[in-house]
Amino acid sequence: MLHDGNSLQCDNADTTFDASGAVSCEMVEVRDDDHEIGHGSAKTSGHQFSFDRIFKQSASQMNIFDSVGKPLVDTIMQGFSGAIITYGQTSSGKTWTMEGASTPTHQRGLLPRIVNHIAHTITTHESGWEFTIDISVVEIYMERIRDLLDVMNTDIRIHEEKGKGTWLGGMTKLYVQSEQEVIDILALGAKNRAVGATDMNADSSRSHLICILTITSHSAERALTRTGQLFLTDLAGCEKVDKTGASGLLLEEAKGINKSLSSLAKVVQAISKAGAASHIPYRDSKLTRVLRNALGGNAHTHIIICCSPSRFNMKETLSALRFGSRAKKIQNQPVSMSMSTTKSSDPHENDRLRKDLNALRQQVATLQKQLTDNGITCDPDPAGSILHRDADVDHQDTCSRSESVHFCYTNIKLDVISALLALIPAYGLITYLKRWICEQ
Numbered sequence: 001m002l003h004d005g006n007s008l009q010c011d012n013a014d015t016t017f018d019a020s021g022a023v024s025c026e027m028v029e030v031r032d033d034d035h036e037i038g039h040g041s042a043k044t045s046g047h048q049f050s051f052d053r054i055f056k057q058s059a060s061q062m063n064i065f066d067s068v069g070k071p072l073v074d075t076i077m078q079g080f081s082g083a084i085i086t087y088g089q090t091s092s093g094k095t096w097t098m099e100g101a102s103t104p105t106h107q108r109g110l111l112p113r114i115v116n117h118i119a120h121t122i123t124t125h126e127s128g129w130e131f132t133i134d135i136s137v138v139e140i141y142m143e144r145i146r147d148l149l150d151v152m153n154t155d156i157r158i159h160e161e162k163g164k165g166t167w168l169g170g171m172t173k174l175y176v177q178s179e180q181e182v183i184d185i186l187a188l189g190a191k192n193r194a195v196g197a198t199d200m201n202a203d204s205s206r207s208h209l210i211c212i213l214t215i216t217s218h219s220a221e222r223a224l225t226r227t228g229q230l231f232l233t234d235l236a237g238c239e240k241v242d243k244t245g246a247s248g249l250l251l252e253e254a255k256g257i258n259k260s261l262s263s264l265a266k267v268v269q270a271i272s273k274a275g276a277a278s279h280i281p282y283r284d285s286k287l288t289r290v291l292r293n294a295l296g297g298n299a300h301t302h303i304i305i306c307c308s309p310s311r312f313n314m315k316e317t318l319s320a321l322r323f324g325s326r327a328k329k330i331q332n333q334p335v336s337m338s339m340s341t342t343k344s345s346d347p348h349e350n351d352r353l354r355k356d357l358n359a360l361r362q363q364v365a366t367l368q369k370q371l372t373d374n375g376i377t378c379d380p381d382p383a384g385s386i387l388h389r390d391a392d393v394d395h396q397d398t399c400s401r402s403e404s405v406h407f408c409y410t411n412i413k414l415d416v417i418s419a420l421l422a423l424i425p426a427y428g429l430i431t432y433l434k435r436w437i438c439e440q
């Protein structure tokens with residue numbers, strides 16, 4: 001897709017790029033009804049690439065969503081993992097493609113449309129299924145992973161386990177139940193994202209942004225649980241450091257960005273040459289470790305190359321197209337994460353968990369009373385948030401079927417964990433007090 005006459009965006013497709021015949025002021029030309037694109041002026045030898053699909057200037061946000069976002073969401077709902085990665089130099093339209101503008105609605109990008117489609121799929125889904133959605137937003141900045149939903153959490157660790165894959169420990173996961181909630185969370189994440197001014201773009205994002213949506217669906221009747229995860233990755237600009245005019249901190253940022261992007265390029269190069277079975281330098285950067293599953297793993301991955309046809313950006317455009325062309329050779333092996341659950345226990349699980357929760361609440365209250373009776377002040381209501389959330393559960397019981405069942409199920413699970421955590425310090429203190437009294 002070209003925007004305002006100076007950028008082109010291509011998604012993978014079986015289409016040919018032809019170098020010859022580009023108009024004099026532009027380095028990229030789309031011809032023959034989206035099937036041929038040239039890069040290079042008539043005077044140069046030009047280059048030829050193959051992609052799955054090419055969006056030109058006239059393509060709308062909806063066109064991109066229909067081609068990329070919609071089919072991917074349908075796959076994620078079936079328990080597969082997926083990723084969309086926007087790649088290109090600063091100002092080429094990566095964030096526009098991923099987020100777009102909130103108004104007018106036709107300018108909304110992939111993210112809000114994906115969330116909308118998930119909500120629509122859940123409400124129109126066949127009955128008997130419960131859904132949970134959680135969302136995390138992180139950024140990789142100067143080789144550190146920061147939690148954009150908790151700014152104090154500045155160094156998230158990557159965990160890897162054979163058979164379990166890669167995951168981020170300790171990042172905030174927020175359970176959501178409406179499209180608006182997701183949009184608010186994304187706005188918070190965007191606000192916290194590090195931005196810096198460079199000569200390329202006053203608002204250029206200096207970090208890689210990763211939004212992780214996890215959708216779990218459960219059918220008690222079929223004794224089946226599916227978990228699909230979607231990694232939406234808006235990369236920082238891939239331009240050469242000298243072109244940004246950066247110095248000081250911005251120069252350090254640019255080097256950090258280049259390091260992770262060059263690791264990404266190396267990983268893509270290694271897989272495209274030798275296949276994922278050989279040694280792939282995933283461990284060279286945080287970015288490649290986090291995106292491991294998307295690159296040669298079991299995810300459905302779409303890489304959207306955003307590029308400029310302007311002569312000034314010729315080098316970057318060519319390099320982005322080359323990157324995309326190599327990435328197209330990567331063969332992922334998507335696997336659905338579906339798990340059978342025991343049929344008999346499931347229909348009553350909510351009731352059982354609710355009873356457990358109430359019993360734990362009573363124990364917490366008893367322990368609190370014992371502490372107070374012994375003259376020890378304590379948090380008046382460590383289970384307060386739990387009580388609050390219980391009210392939400394009751395509220396959800398009155399909501400429409402598909403959403404209410406889904407969120408009751410999750411909240412209760414969370415509550416039990418929270419109550420147990422609240423209990424541990426109180427219980428330890430009581431035990432200590434009892435021993436101390438006996439010893440006196």
Ligand SMILES: Nc1ncnc2c1ncn2[C@@H]1O[C@H](COP(=O)(O)OP(=O)(O)O)[C@@H](O)[C@H]1O
Nearest residue numbers: 002003089090091092093094095096097204237
């Ligand atoms: N297809 C498009 N239509 C309209 N405006 C666009 C389009 N693509 C990018 N822009 C605008 O161009 C500018 C740079 O785009 P942006 O997505 O922020 O670039 P990047 O994230 O690649 O640095 C922004 O002001 C954005 O709104």
Ligand SMILES: [Mg+2]
Nearest residue numbers: 094095204205
């Ligand atoms: Mg951006």
